[in-house]
Structure formats: structure tokens, C-alpha cells
Amino acid sequence: MIERPTSSNWRDKLHEIIYEADTPAGKAFDVILLIFIIASIALVMLESINRIDNKYHDILYYGEWVVTILFSVEYIARIITVKKPFKYIFSFYGVVDFLSTIPMYLSFFFVGSQALVSLRALRLLRVFRILKVARYLGASNQLKASIVASRVKIAVFLFAVLVSSVIFGTIMYLVEGEENGFTNIPKSVYWCIVTLTTVGFGDIAPQTALGQFITSIIMILGYGIIAVPTGIVSAEFVKGNGKDGEKTSDREDFPEQLHLNSKSCQNCAASDHKDYAKFCHKCGHNLD
Template identity: 70%
Template sequence: MESQYKHNWQSKLHEIIYEADTPIGKWFDVLLLFFILLSIVLVMLESVTSIDQQYHRVLYIGEWLVTILFSVEYVLRIISVKKPLKYVFSFFGIIDFLSTIPMYLSFLFVGSQALVTLRALRLLRVFRILKLARYLGASNQLKDSIIASRVKIMVFLFAVMISSVIFGTIMYLVEGEANGFDNIPKSVYWCVVTLTTVGFGDIAPQTALGQLITTFIMILGYGIIAVPTGIVSAEYVRSSQKADQEEEHLNQNNQSERIQSNLGHVHLNSQHCANCNVSDHRDKSEFCYSCGHELHP
């Protein structure tokens, strides 16, 4: 009887924390999003010296309240699954840990000589931003598009590197040390920042030929910016069209159920398995596709 109660208690807790498709799960995610954004705002305000000096105590208390809430959430996530270590060493498990631990580590460093270290530890709190990734369903499609484009992008980057070396060497020969191009590595660096339209204020070509080459490099830079964007965009559109065609095909043959998802295209939901902690199950699925465990015991 006691084990059955514990099982039901864990199951209900798992539903609240991991299931974004249930009403109570949605409310939990909304509250969690609010506190994540609040923690980010607190860190930003704390980095402003004038604000921190005036409201340091308020910001400090607020940071501790958020840290305690995230600590409770982290513990609840661990005890609500049957294989806690799988969550602990998962991507989001590590992010949750890194977003919580710095405030506790601050107790280990006392004294003025450790202030620099403490500031470095406090920077780890920006990992909370990554906790938002689990709620951005469209990021999965963007990730797939980037992965599908990785070969083309790598070839493109390799071509840019070769071009930077060639143009950097040419500028070194044309301008020389007298005009600030002291060596080839520095000239290549100048070429990279010129291609990316950032600009390198400390060095500027003085000769007519050097200025002509620089003009060509800057114009080429605008084209370089457009190429990877076009590659990824094409893969993104292709992925969306493929998903739409599959959905239409399934609907025409009455072989699929109406499925909701964060993307609006992928026929999966955010349901998590309490046994192996995998997600992306079909709606109305009764068993986990990975381990076969019952999803709604």
C-alpha cells in the first residue's frame, strides 16, 4: 500500500514537472519561465554598479529566493523519475545544476582576496538562460536545418579562411610595415574583421592599390554574410515542406491521429517517460517508444 502511494505520488509529481501538455504542467512551465526571466533580470541589474550599490540587499535577497526555488525544482525533478542519474547527467540536468550551484559555492570563498573568484562564479548563473531552450520547440527544426547544412557551411568557412589568408598576405605586400601591416598574421586578422564588416580602426590602407583591394574585400563581405543565411534558410524551408507533405499524406490515408507539437509540424509532444526520461512521444501513446514503460500508470 505504501509503495503504491509512493508510486502515485511520484507519478503525479512527474506529470506536473515534465508534462507540458497537461493544464497543471502548463502552469508549472509558465511559473518556471517567469522565475528564469526574473533571475536573468536580477543578474543584469546586479552587474550595473549604480543599481547594485543602491539596491544590493534587495537584489541579493531576490537572487537567493530564486536560487532556493530552482534548488527545490532540481530536487523534485530528481525524485520524480525512476532513473535519477539519467536526468542528472543529461544536458538539461547539467544546465539546471550549473544554474543553481554558484550561490552555494560562494560560502566556500570568503575574504577580499576571493572577490575576483566570486565574480567568476557568479557568471555561471547565465546558464539559466539555457533552461529556456526546453520551451522553444522551433529550435529543434532550426537545429536540424543547421545539422543538415553543416557540410556546406564547413566548405564555405574553409573558403573564407583561405580567402582571408590570401587577401591578408596581399595587403601585407602592398601596404607593408610602414602603414601598420607589420606581419602576415596581423594582416590576416585585419582581413577577417574587414570581411565581416566589423572594421579594424587601428589599421587603414594608405596606398591607392590597398584602398582598392579593401573596397573589394568590404563588398565581398556583404556577400559572405548572405551565403550561410541562405544555406540554412533553404534547409529550413525544405524541412518544413517535407514535414507538411508527410502530414498531408498521413491525413489523406487516415493513418494518423491529430497530433499537437511545439513546432506545429512534427507529430510529437513533450511527454516524458518517468522511467528513462526520454521525450517526444506521440499523442495518446500508452507506452514509451524507448523502454516500453507505461506512460500513464
């Protein structure tokens, strides 16, 4: 646990609770917020079921308003606790927070039967709240880094799959022909992609013995192809774990593992700071 110096500034204390998770108060805030996010998603899903909505419409409606008000308070608190509020407002999560809060308020401006269709479309924006969950999953940053690190290998792999699909699709067009549903090469390539990914919609099926033999080869290749991107990302993920566990110093007063924590800069909202960082790695603002 990283100890923070006490501050007499209520704004600094509120910023520590809202944006960081290294303190008991910050962890409690994240857990409570996660509960309300999940509750909000559950309300949206239940409301979409006509049978449940007809019976419990008022409960779902008022429950949604309770969640909306709480998210509104959280959104305002996030703005007033940073020194550069526009940095947060126009950041990715700032936009997500705004989109997840505003639909219920927009309902005041869409009154009457003619606007009901538009209103239902606007209320679908509430599903953006599910994106708020991602910021509280610590391992998501490492997974994102692993995907970014392996993007070139994945791109080459996808290109190879596309080339294979074009080749096999063309072969199947020549073997099966229009009479068996392979009316053109693009449709044959579509069939090959569906078969190679082991989805198999069944809307097109080979009828000749040679076509079925080629299909069997494609299906077997499909099982191998599924494992490739998973292996690439997993290798980068393990490599990332290895880097995090490397010894960084021989000093006794310095830990062998240097971890990233949830410190968030109050000036620029940057995160991913080292445990013993005193200043923001982006703007140089004092983190204590």
C-alpha cells in the same frame, strides 16, 4: 490537445507537470518557471551595476535567495519524478540546473574578506540559468536540426572564406607592405577577415590606391558572404517544415500532420515523441 489517462500516482502526475507541456498544468508550470528564470537573470544583471547594488543590495540579495530556493525545489522534484535519476543528473540540462542553483549555497563556505574575489567568480555561474530557457522554446529543436543538417555546407563555406582571406591577406601584404601597418601575413589575414565580415575595426587601413581598390572588392564580397550561411540554414528550416507537413496516412482517424510533442519518458527522460506514440522510442517504456 492530447488527453492523458488519469493516474493515482502523485509522482507520475508531478512528472507530467514538470517534464511535459501538453496539459494546462504543464504549460502553467513552464510559464511560471520562465518568469522566474528571466527574473533571476535580471537580478544578476542589476546586481552587477554598483550604483543599483549599493542602493538595493538587500532586496537583490533576498530576491536571489527566493529564486535559488525555488530552483532547488524544482531540481529536487525533477530528480524524484524520474525512475533513473542519474540519467537526469548527468544530462546536459541536469548539469545546467545544478550549476544554476549551487552558487548561492557555496557562499556559505566562502566566508571572510580573503574569499570575496573567489565568491564573486563563483556567483557568475548563475548566468547558466539562461540556458534553461532553451528547453521551453519549441522551435529551437527545429532550428538545431536545420543547423545540423546544413553543417557540411556551412563547413565548406567557412573553408572557402578562410582560403579567400589567406589569399587576399597575402596580396595586401605585398601591396601595402610594413610601412602601412601590414607588418606580416598573419596580421594581413586578420585585417582581411575583419574587413570581409564588415566589422572594420580601423586599426589597420590601406594607404595605396591599389590597396584601397582591393579593399573595396573585399567589402562588397563581405555583404554577399553574410547572406550565404543564413540562406543555407533557412533552406533547411523550410525543408524541415515541409517534412512536418507531409501527409502521413489516408486514414480518417489519423491526422495528416504527425507532430512531435513534449512527452518525456519517465524512465530514460527521452523526448521528441510522436503524438500517438504509446512507447518511448529510446527505451520502450510505456508513455501512458
